[in-house]
Amino acid sequence: MDGVHARFRTYRDNLDPTTELTIHGRHDPALGDANTVIAAETGAVQIDHV
Numbered sequence: 001m002d003g004v005h006a007r008f009r010t011y012r013d014n015l016d017p018t019t020e021l022t023i024h025g026r027h028d029p030a031l032g033d034a035n036t037v038i039a040a041e042t043g044a045v046q047i048d049h050v
Contacts, residue, residue: 004035008042022046 004023011021023039023046036047 004038005042008039008044012043020045022048024048 008021008023011019015021021039021042021044023036023044040047
């Protein structure tokens with residue numbers, strides 16, 4: 001989960017503020033829910049969770 005948070009923070013800090021961040025979360029290995037929540041908290045606007 002820390003990796004997803006760090007990655008989304010890096011994207012947010014380095015990309016144009018109008019860039020929409022998205023995530024396609026999978027349930028491998030049972031971290032899909034947690035990674036999806038982290039992405040949403042860090043600014044993802046489109047969430048595709050399988």
